[in-house]
Amino acid sequence: MDLQLKGKTALVTGSTGGIGYAIALGLLKEGAKVYINGRTEERIHQAIQRLKSLVPDAEVKGIAADFSKVEEVEALIAELPAVDILVNNVGIYGDRPFESTDDRQWFFDFEVNVMSGVRLSRHYVAAMKKKNWGRIIFISSESAINIPEDMIxxxxxxxxxxxxxxxxxxxxxxxxxxxNAVLPGPTVAEGGGMFGEIARKKGITVEEAQLAFLKEKRNSSIIRRFAEAEEVANLVVYVASPLSSATTGAALRADGGVVDAAF
Known part of the structure; x- marks a missing residue:
């Protein structure tokens, strides 16, 4: 299927690895020009080299920006004033015990996870309105519905x-x-992510550590495994395409059935 993305320009934030990288790769395979983003030039360079090895004719560039710093967001916008597709993927997470998580941490998390999408969308929507075409996608999470008690x-x-x-x-x-918003569920991270460390400490495989997590924390999973980043990216790439023109204002789940609800 041709997703009609040739000639479109996309920005994917937080895309030197994980789901963001998989989204960038999916868009490039469909012929879009993609700007990837990370916090360091080194990470961006490495990601671009990997992407070009997989898609030799890829039109891919990178812009470094730390989304906790407004001035770096403004610099990114100045370098890339307009896009057709904006994928707000950048985000941070971690254990945050409620009673010991202070205002500084709350505001920092909100700055990166929410205001990044607010600032970019607020800027890019103007050019989209002039062209009367655009796609804005927010990468949310099943944790938006199943609020984790250890990551409120x-x-x-x-x-x-x-x-x-x-x-x-x-x-x-x-x-x-x-x-639209896309809600991934538990997804495989490069190198095993935090589960690689857990596996090493317990002397088990990464897959065993992931299955233990699902059993304890996400027992409602229907697929009974972690999703691959590409599986999430496939949905995002479709939503970014002209073929998804009747899908808007939606919360689209790629959660492996973790959210225990029919709708």
């Missing part, structure tokens, strides 16, 4: 993305600009 700050920021995406979609009613 993360869950709250991801819930905020659901409200932001729905409200922005309504604001853009009657245009050819769609706005």
């Amino acid at each position: 700050t993360y869950g709250v920021t991801k819930t905020a993305y659901l409200g932001l995406s729905r409200g922005l979609a309504k604001y853009l009613k009657g245009t050819n600009i769609t706005v």
Whole structure:
């Protein structure tokens, strides 16, 4: 299937690894020009080399920016003033015991996980309106619905993305600009992520560590495994395409059935 993405320009934040990298790769395979983003030039260079090895004719560039710093966001916007597709993927997470998580950490997490998407969307929507075409996609999480008790700050920021995406979609009613949120579930990280460390400490495989996590924390999973980043990216790439023109204001789950609800 041709997703009609040739000639489109996309920005994918937080895309030197993981789901963001898989999204960038999927867009490049469909012929889009993609700007990837990370916090360091070294990580960006490495990601670009990998992407070009997989898609030799890829039009891919990188812009370094730390989304906790407003001035770096402004510099990114100055370097890339307009895009057709914006994928707000950048995000941070970690164990945040509620009673010992101070205001500074709350504001820091909110700055990166929510305000990054607010600032970029607020800027890029103007050019999209002039062209009367665009795609804005927020990468939320099943944690937006199943708020983890050990990562309340993360869950709250991801819930905020659901409200932001729905409200922005309504604001853009009657245009050819769609706005959606995609909710991944537990997804395989490069090198095993935190499960690689857990596996080493317990003397088990990464897969065994992941299965133990699902049993204890996400027992509602229907696929009974972690998703691959590419599986999440496939949904995002479709939503970014002109073929998804009737899908907007939606919270689209790629969660492996973790959210225990029919709708």
